[in-house]
Amino acid sequence: MRSLAFLTSFNSLHGTLEVRKEMFDTFSKSLKEFYIINTDNLVYWPNFKKFSYNEKDIKININQIKQSNIKLFNPKNEKEFYLFSKKKKLIIINNFGKSFFSLKIYFLLKRLNIQQVYIDNFGTIGMPAYFDVKNYIRYLNYHIFQKIFSKFITPLLVLLGFVPRIEIHFTSKKIELNQAKKKLIKGYLFKKKLLFAKEYKLINSRSYDSIIEKKYSISEKYITHLNAEMNGRHEIETRGYLPKNIVERHYFHLRKFLKKLSKDFKKPVIICIHPSINPSEVKKFKNSGLLKGFKIVQYKTKEYIYKSFLVTTFDTSAIVDAAILRKRIIGLWSKYMDVNQIKHSKTFPSKIGFSRINFEDFKYNKNQLLNLLNNNKKKYSFFLKNYHIHKKKLKGSDEIINILKRKYKIS
Numbered sequence: 001m002r003s004l005a006f007l008t009s010f011n012s013l014h015g016t017l018e019v020r021k022e023m024f025d026t027f028s029k030s031l032k033e034f035y036i037i038n039t040d041n042l043v044y045w046p047n048f049k050k051f052s053y054n055e056k057d058i059k060i061n062i063n064q065i066k067q068s069n070i071k072l073f074n075p076k077n078e079k080e081f082y083l084f085s086k087k088k089k090l091i092i093i094n095n096f097g098k099s100f101f102s103l104k105i106y107f108l109l110k111r112l113n114i115q116q117v118y119i120d121n122f123g124t125i126g127m128p129a130y131f132d133v134k135n136y137i138r139y140l141n142y143h144i145f146q147k148i149f150s151k152f153i154t155p156l157l158v159l160l161g162f163v164p165r166i167e168i169h170f171t172s173k174k175i176e177l178n179q180a181k182k183k184l185i186k187g188y189l190f191k192k193k194l195l196f197a198k199e200y201k202l203i204n205s206r207s208y209d210s211i212i213e214k215k216y217s218i219s220e221k222y223i224t225h226l227n228a229e230m231n232g233r234h235e236i237e238t239r240g241y242l243p244k245n246i247v248e249r250h251y252f253h254l255r256k257f258l259k260k261l262s263k264d265f266k267k268p269v270i271i272c273i274h275p276s277i278n279p280s281e282v283k284k285f286k287n288s289g290l291l292k293g294f295k296i297v298q299y300k301t302k303e304y305i306y307k308s309f310l311v312t313t314f315d316t317s318a319i320v321d322a323a324i325l326r327k328r329i330i331g332l333w334s335k336y337m338d339v340n341q342i343k344h345s346k347t348f349p350s351k352i353g354f355s356r357i358n359f360e361d362f363k364y365n366k367n368q369l370l371n372l373l374n375n376n377k378k379k380y381s382f383f384l385k386n387y388h389i390h391k392k393k394l395k396g397s398d399e400i401i402n403i404l405k406r407k408y409k410i411s
Contacts, residue, residue, distance in 0.1 A: 001411035003088040004404060005035040006117075007105070007406035008095040010074065013038075016095070017274025018299050020215070021208055023119070023220065026397040028067035038074040042081060042108060043101040043327070055335045059223050070241035078108055085112055089407045092116040094166060098154040099194075100145040106163040115167050117404065118197065123172045123205035123387035124317035125351050138184050138237055139338070146155050158196050159189075168407075170400050172205035175386035201403065203396035207324045210302065212395050218325065219339040220309035223267045225258055225289070226301065228314035228341065228404040229277065238336050251290040251302075258312070264366050267296045267309050272301040274316060310373065315344035323352045323380045324388055328373035331356030353379025 004027065013036075016134040016231045017024070020044045040046055044386055075081040078346055084090075085351040092109065094116045096102045109116060129142055171177060177200055189195045210216070229235060229249045232282045236241045270295045273282050282298050285291075296309075297304065301318050311322040314331045322329050333342055333356065349356040391399075405411055 001089075002408055003035060004031060004086070004408075005037050005073075005090045005411045006038050006093045006095060007037050009040050010038040010072075010294065011040060012276045013072075014279065015274070018041055018275035019122075020206075022209055022215075023121070023397045023400075024070060025067065027217065028070050030401045030405070031226070032069060034070050034213055035080070035090075036072050037071065037084075038072070039096045039102075039105055041074075042078060042105050043096075044104045045058070045101065051361055056101065081108070082112060085114055090114055091404065091410055093291060094118045098150040100149045100153075101153065103149070104164070105159070106157075110162075110164040112333055114164075115408070116164065117168045117170065119400060120167045120169070120171045120173065121206045121400075122205055123207060123211075123320050124316055125314065125347050126339075127347055129234075130339050130343060138239075142238070149188055155196055159194060166197035168199045170201050170203050170205055170209075170396070172390070172396060173387055174202055174390060177202060201399075202390055204390055204397050205320070205324075205396060207321050209386050209395045209397055210321070211324065212393060216303050216306035219307045221267070221307045222299075222302045222304055223258070223261055223265065223269045223310045223312070224322075225269060225271050225294075226309040226313040226316045226318050227271050227273055229274070230337070232274075232277070233339070234336065238340050240243055242336075242338065246336050248290070250334050253334060253336075253360040254332075255291060255293065257362060258291075261310065261312075265309060270304045271296040272318070273298040273321055274318075275301070313348070314341065315347060316401050317347050319352070320388070323354075324382060324384055326377045328370075328377065329354035329371070334358060334360055352383045370403075 006020075006024075016036075022036070022182075024036075073084060075084060092114055096105055128147075136152055152200050158165055180195075181190055186195070190200075193199070226340060227363065231241050235242075258269045261267075271291050273296060275298060277285075277298070279298070282296075288297050302321055305318065305321045305327065306325065308322065309328065310328045312332055313319045313322075319329060327406065329352070331345060331354055333345040335358070337345070345356060355372060370407060
């Protein structure tokens, strides 16, 4: 029998474990063993990527995994990975992208004749990054080593046979799959099974899976704010650090706006921090007082969205849980945000159908705002039908594991 393994970077493993926890839980219940394998020592120029985790972080991540049959493996080099994969007869879930740095992993998988699948069951929207040319190192790193390789070079290497194809691409994005079939070149490659994946399988999203499981009770107890970092890892990569005074002005207006919402609708505000943020950084943020007066939590975003009267957001994909639950949603932006943050804050409002506002000194009539938010909920249907719900009462993660067990004899 063969073993299933999830290949990913351990650099933000705590975030990966959180956003994939329902799927990992399904795998744990269905398999004798399931592995999560670190890719950080298997890529080109690992030092260039500047991975920042340490052994303490790894122990924290291990403690997040409560199922004893889910195990972490951190290979120090290709040889360790080779010996492990040979022993376990691995089937790989690809979670390492298509950048230049990842090519080394693809060549390794091809050499070892290891089959791979890809799982995209988030039902989210891709957002391109915008770089100031003056930040030429970041600009070149993104456009040459990541964007050009992901969009053109790696797919070309797949077409030429130098990089192994994905066996099955599981996706919840029905609209994107249908659009690909209709395009002249992509449609032809799709029919001939010459795209990155040999086969595409439409499944329900992880957000719909959660509803089927009925893991959380639904109520309207809170106003939940999905916070976005002003100086997060991805933001620093694109434009460097924002000055302290800019960050403080942004949060001054945000505090003021959230307090008004709380007072007007008589609901406590919960601040949800993104799961990919290092716990030590979360502690610093809490101590900074930038959102003082509010309860700040991490790893409980889904739980609080389920219990929300209203959800506010900047650009996080967690907002799809609010949409699938037909919650009231307000999209936010401020003039203190950078060009990436402002552009990204437009994406989900336009796709899902909720309103987006500049919260600085925003004035509103309570009843009019409530009517607007309630009416917006009627617009969510198109997004849900095309990105999330395709087969009633069927968990996507169950469908994935059943297909993999049947086709690859994993145990």
